[in-house]
Amino acid sequence: MGNEKKHTHFDCLLFDLDDTLYPFSLGIAEACRQNIEEYMVDKLGIDKSIATDLGQTLYRCHGTTMAGLRATGYNFDYDDFHNYVHGRLPYDLLKPNPELREMLLSMPQRKYVFTNADKNHASKALHRMGLEDCFDTVICFETIMGHEGTDMIKKATGKDKRVGRQSLKMVESSTSVAVVCKPEANNTVAAIICKPSPEAMKRAVEIINVDAKRALFFDDSPRNIAAGKAVGLHTVLVRKLLSFHSGSRYLALDLSRALPQVGNVTKCEGADYAIANIVEARKEVPIIWD
Numbered sequence: 261m262g263n264e265k266k267h268t269h270f271d272c273l274l275f276d277l278d279d280t281l282y283p284f285s286l287g288i289a290e291a292c293r294q295n296i297e298e299y300m301v302d303k304l305g306i307d308k309s310i311a312t313d314l315g316q317t318l319y320r321c322h323g324t325t326m327a328g329l330r331a332t333g334y335n336f337d338y339d340d341f342h343n344y345v346h347g348r349l350p351y352d353l354l355k356p357n358p359e360l361r362e363m364l365l366s367m368p369q370r371k372y373v374f375t376n377a378d379k380n381h382a383s384k385a386l387h388r389m390g391l392e393d394c395f396d397t398v399i400c401f402e403t404i405m406g407h408e409g410t411d412m413i414k415k416a417t418g419k420d421k422r423v424g425r426q427s428l429k430m431v432e433s434s435t436s437v438a439v440v441c442k443p444e445a446n447n448t449v450a451a452i453i454c455k456p457s458p459e460a461m462k463r464a465v466e467i468i469n470v471d472a473k474r475a476l477f478f479d480d481s482p483r484n485i486a487a488g489k490a491v492g493l494h495t496v497l498v499r500k501l502l503s504f505h506s507g508s509r510y511l512a513l514d515l516s517r518a519l520p521q522v523g524n525v526t527k528c529e530g531a532d533y534a535i536a537n538i539v540e541a542r543k544e545v546p547i548i549w550d
Contacts, residue, residue: 269547272370272470276479277382280498281538282389284480286353295345296325303344304334324376327452346381354388359539364394367548373398374464376454399464404453456487465491476548478538482528489530496545497531498538
């Protein structure tokens with residue numbers, strides 16, 4: 261993927277996948293949210309009336325709703341979750357993007373996808389966009405978790421959907437669900453590591469074996485950008501200015517770190533650059549090609 265000569269500024273580039281390499285406006289994120297909530301109801305027995313608010317709370321507190329479900333003691337097979345949530349996504353909405361492909365191939369640094377999603381989703385999405393050969397590798401759920409996390413969940417004892425004795429309190433109101441979870445020592449299943457946790461960011465840097473100060477990180481999430489900056493990465497926020505009323509409710513949660521907008525681009529704390537869509541990198545981040 262490009263030549264190996266030493267570049268003045270960056271040795272490698274890290275790209276988030278969903279809503280970064282393709283736009284949020286396609287509706288993939290909203291479909292994913294709906295599938296997650298259906299999984300919570302159909303597979304975990306969570307009351308439908310609180311699924312949306314609970315999902316938002318877990319997303320805000322744990323990085324992803326999946327990680328929050330695991331942290332609050334729900335026992336489920338990770339592959340089953342990913343197959344249910346991602347297996348039913350409208351991948352036909354993803355189309356080849358020749359302009360993006362040409363830009364990626366012109367970038368002389370090593371390039372990686374860094375996603376919280378599973379490898380099958382990443383493979384399908386990249387294939388649909390015609391980008392599967394543009395990256396050196398994909399850092400995904402399985403990469404960050406390694407084999408330990410998957411093995412431990414499958415070894416969890418008992419047939420209940422909850423592991424260990426938890427103090428889990430869900431308080432319903434018209435607008436929110438408050439979650440208080442105090443896991444006891446017998447809950448030995450490994451926690452899910454994902455962006456924006458410092459551990460996930462550090463693991464990604466270690467996996468690609470790069471000095472964080474020599475890497476550039478693209479993501480649509482302000483909190484992921486802040487996490488990347490905290491471990492030393494240079495950062496590019498990829499996000500067009502969107503109305504809270506026209507997007508996912510999860511988007512509003514993630515924009516809690518957003519700062520005032522410049523033109524049609526959302527700025528955020530920790531972003532060295534901000535672009536409305538990924539192909540603007542050629543114009544707005546020319547340092548990549550220096």
